[in-house]
Structure formats: structure tokens, C-alpha cells
Amino acid sequence: MHRILLSLxxxxxxxxxxTTASTRSxxxxxxxxxxxxxxxxxxxxxxxxxxxxxxxxxxxxxxxDSPPGGWADALWPQRVEPVPYARVVRExxxxxxxxxxxxxxxxxxxxxxxxxxxxxxxxxxxxxxxxATEVCPRCVNAWIFRGDAALFSDKPEEALGYYHQAxxxxxxxxxxxxxxxxxxxxxxxxxxxxxxFASALVLNPRxxxxxxxxxxxxxxxxVITPDVVVPRGFAERTETGVAATYDGHxxxxxxxxxxxxxxxxxxxxxxxxxxxSDSDSRFTSTxxxxxxxxxxxxxxxxxxxxxxxxxIQTIPDKGLERLERIAEAGMAxxxxxxxxxPRVHPQATLTISADVRQRLRAYVLEYVLLExx
Numbered sequence: 001m002h003r004i005l006l007s008l009x010x011x012x013x014x015x016x017x018x019t020t021a022s023t024r025s026x027x028x029x030x031x032x033x034x035x036x037x038x039x040x041x042x043x044x045x046x047x048x049x050x051x052x053x054x055x056x057x058x059x060x061x062x063x064x065d066s067p068p069g070g071w072a073d074a075l076w077p078q079r080v081e082p083v084p085y086a087r088v089v090r091e092x093x094x095x096x097x098x099x100x101x102x103x104x105x106x107x108x109x110x111x112x113x114x115x116x117x118x119x120x121x122x123x124x125x126x127x128x129x130x131x132a133t134e135v136c137p138r139c140v141n142a143w144i145f146r147g148d149a150a151l152f153s154d155k156p157e158e159a160l161g162y163y164h165q166a167x168x169x170x171x172x173x174x175x176x177x178x179x180x181x182x183x184x185x186x187x188x189x190x191x192x193x194x195x196x197f198a199s200a201l202v203l204n205p206r207x208x209x210x211x212x213x214x215x216x217x218x219x220x221x222x223v224i225t226p227d228v229v230v231p232r233g234f235a236e237r238t239e240t241g242v243a244a245t246y247d248g249h250x251x252x253x254x255x256x257x258x259x260x261x262x263x264x265x266x267x268x269x270x271x272x273x274x275x276x277s278d279s280d281s282r283f284t285s286t287x288x289x290x291x292x293x294x295x296x297x298x299x300x301x302x303x304x305x306x307x308x309x310x311x312i313q314t315i316p317d318k319g320l321e322r323l324e325r326i327a328e329a330g331m332a333x334x335x336x337x338x339x340x341x342p343r344v345h346p347q348a349t350l351t352i353s354a355d356v357r358q359r360l361r362a363y364v365l366e367y368v369l370l371e372x373x
Contacts, residue, residue, distance in 0.1 A: 041274060042290045045256050045297040048263050057266040058241030061255070066247035070230040075261070076283070076343035085140065088172040088350050095351035100170065103136035110145055117145075122153040133162075140166045144175050147183070156186040172350050174203035178210060185220040194222055194371070198364045202349060202357060205342045223372045228319045228326065229292070229339055233258030235265045242266040251314035256298030260291035283344040288336045295320065296327060326367060334363035 043051070052059050086097040113128035129146035136142060147162035160183040167176030181196035197210060201224075211224050233246035233254035242265050244258035264271055264287050268278035274286050299320045306312050326335050337360055341348040349360060 042286075042293050043260075043263075045260075045294045045301075048256075048260050048294055051267065051270065052259065052263055055267060058238075059259075059262055059266060060238065060241065060243050061258075062243045062245040063248045064245050065249070066232045070232055071234040071245075072227075072229070072231055072343065074236075075231055075234050076340055078344060078346065079281070079283075080345040080347070082346040085170075085173050085175065086347060086350060087170050097347060097350060100140055100173070101136065101138045103139055106132040106136035106139045106142050109135065110141060113145065113149075117149060120152075122149045125149045126153070138169055140170045140173055140176065143169065144179060147179055151179070151183055151186070156183045159183045160187070172203060174200040174207065177203065178207070181210075182213065185217070185222075190221050190371075193220065194365075194369060197222065198361055198369050201338075201364050201369060202361050204346070205338045205349060206346065218372065221372045223370055225322075225368055225370060226319075227339055228322045228335055228367075230317075230319050231257065232317075233261065233295075235261035237265065249315045250317055251299070252302040253295040253299035253317065253320055256301075257291050257295040260294040261287075264291070283341060283348075285333060285336045285341070288340050289332060292323065292327070292332060292336070296324060299324070322367070326363075329366075331359075331363050331367070334360050335367075338363060338368065 083097045083099060085100045087100055089096050089098045109128045109132040113125040113132070116122075116125040116128070126146065126149040129142060129149055132139070132142035133146055143162050143166040147159040147166065150156075150159035150162060160180060163176055163179040163183060166173070167180060170176065177196050177199035181193045181200060184190075184193035184196055200210060201207060214220060214222050214224060231254065232250040233244065233256075235258060236243050236245055242262045244255070244262035246255040246258040248255070265280065268280070271280065271284075271287070272278040274290070275282075275284050299317075302312070302314070323332070323335070326332055337349060337352070337356075349357070352360070
């Protein structure tokens with residue numbers, strides 16, 4: 001390594017010169033909260049650089065302009081195809097995804113109703129949807145479609161009942177909760193709508209339909225906040241080793257984050273130490289928590305240095321300030337579960353335990369789905 005990383009490491013620990021975008025003094029420890037038993041295992045930023053310096057792997061830093069949305073797609077590509085409108089089957093401590101209940105006659109009636117629905121002939125469509133629910137009372141699709149016909153016939157109270165039935169039949173299908181929220185918002189019951197929308201987001205965190213609905217209907221009084229983590233650093237393999245690539249315009253936090261990602265990529269032994277597996281194809285919250293922790297340390301380092309040197313200029317990153325508040329509240333693990341895990345596995349939150357789901361719901365209501373000012 002090594003000279004360039006050694007120079008950076010010295011800047012973090014001894015106050016020597018650093019790269020243009022980073023700072024030159026040690027930061028106080030700031031830890032993103034991990035699951036019980038994990039917290040004490042997360043490496044500090046200093047320890048990350050020490051391990052990189054001691055490694056036989058050739059690490060290097062690369063400064064590069066990031067795309068507008070950061071490098072999220074490179075860091076967390078989707079690896080699992082979702083099961084459409086899945087049911088969660090729980091047996092003991094295990095939970096698996098299964099397809100929704102299906103009935104060919106009910107589906108035939110839904111298909112027959114579709115031209116009427118598309119032509120705004122909602123009364124005609126509703127008759128067929130009612131027959132579909134009679135043919136298959138446990139088919140969620142039929143109840144959802146029946147609710148849609150009522151909602152767009154300006155019968156939100158009636159629609160609410162059908163959507164509620166859908167959610168009762170499959171509480172793990174986000175649609176029943178989402179459409180209940182829509183009906184409640186149309187009825188002016190904003191507090192209840194927010195609760196229903198929160199349930200939908202817990203089940204489908206990256207739900208674009210809800211974002212579009214709230215943007216198109218400011219009268220609902222709700223807004224979804226932007227992503228907290230817009231990563232301006234990542235790691236990539238090179239011909240000779242591993243590069244920590246970062247956007248210097250955004251400062252030391254993302255340099256630190258990229259260095260952490262490089263360590264996880266370059267040191268299978270560290271991955272196995274932390275997770276029990278040396279496979280880099282699995283998403284692990286431990287890796288994300290350790291690297292967000294490194295980003296917070298770099299951010300704190302930079303804030304301290306800016307007080308000493310007013311000539312340091314970086315692009316403000318509001319997400320890092322939000323990340324600090326979330327970490328201080330002990331909810332960084334929920335941020336990882338809500339924002340990052342669903343990028344890799346869109347249905348990652350479906351099989352979590354009831355206790356974790358309640359914590360995730362609390363996270364959504366506190367930091368994601370807010371009342372409009």
C-alpha cells in the first residue's frame with residue numbers, strides 16, 4: 001500500500017497532510033448502532049486503515065466524480081427476483097415466501113372486467129369483481145380490484161372495506177395497506193392514512209407508487225423523505241488489488257466509507273470474522289453498519305477540521321446529518337434494513353420477525369413518512 005493510504009492513515013491519526021477533499025485530525029468515535037452483540041465488533045476508522053496497511057493486498061485511492069444519485073446501484077445491485085404479491089409462510093422460526101392464492105375462474109372474471117375498468121365503466125367492472133370474490137373469497141387480487149372499482153366510483157368508504165379484507169387475507173401484501181391508506185386519505189382521515197401507508201412501506205420500502213401518489217396529492221398532507229444514504233464512495237477490484245473510489249467533492253466521509261468497502265472486498269478473512277462467511281455475494285447488515293460508522297467518523301473528522309481551517313470546501317451532504325441523528329437514536333440497523341437491503345432483495349423485509357417489523361415501522365414513522373409542513 002501503500003504509500004498513499006499510509007499518508008491518509010497518518011493524516012487521520014497524526015495530523016499530517018491529506019488529500020484535498022479530506023481532513024487532517026482524528027475524529028471522536030461515533031458508532032452506527034448494530035444488533036445486540038455486534039456493536040463492539042465494528043472496526044473504528046483507525047482500525048480499518050491499520051488493517052489495510054498491514055495487508056498484503058495492494059489498496060489504492062481513486063478520486064472520481066459520482067453520478068447524481070451516487071453509486072448505490074454499484075454497491076447494492078438487485079440480486080433476487082421478487083415473488084409478486086407473496087404470502088409469508090411461517091413454520092416455527094422459519095419464514096418463506098409463497099405465491100398468492102390463485103383461482104382460474106376468479107382470474108378469468110378479473111380479466112373480463114378489465115376493459116370495463118379501463119373505460120371507466122366502474123359499475124360494470126364492480127359486478128364482475130364481486131363475482132370474482134364470491135368464486136374465490138381468499139384471492140387478494142379480487143378484493144383489491146373490487147376496492148379499486150369502488151374507490152374510482154367515489155365510494156371510498158366502501159372501497160376501504162374491500163381493501164381491509166385484502167389486508168386481512170394477506171397482511172404481508174403491501175397493496176391492502178397502501179390502498180387502505182389511499183381510501184382513508186380520500187376520506188380526510190389523515191392520521192389513519194399515515195399509519196396504513198407506513199405499513200405498506202415496511203413491506204415494500206422502495207414503493208414508487210406511494211411516492212408518486214403523495215407528490216400528486218399534496219392535500220393528503222404527507223411526504224416521503226429522500227434517501228439518507230446517497231453513497232459517494234465504493235470499492236472496485238483492479239488488476240493489482242482493490243481501489244477505494246470516492247468523490248472528493250463530498251469530503252472525508254465518503255473516502256472513509258470507500259476505504260471500509262475496500263477492506264471488506266479485499267480481506268475475506270475480515271468478512272468471515274464478522275459474519276461467519278467469506279462469501280462476498282451475500283448482503284450483510286454488519287458490513288453496511290461498519291462502513292456507515294466509518295463514514296460518520298470521517299464526517300465528524302471533517303467538521304472538526306473545518307472549524308480550524310475555513311478554506312476547506314465540500315458539497316454539503318444533508319444525508320450525513322440525518323444519518324448522525326438516526327445513529328444516535330440507535331436506529332442505524334433499521335436504516336440499513338429499509339434503504340439498503342431492499343435494493344438487493346426487494347422483499348427483504350417480509351420475512352423479518354414481528355419485533356423487528358415493529359422497530360422498522362417506528363423508523364418509518366419517525367424518519368421517512370412525515371407530515372407535510
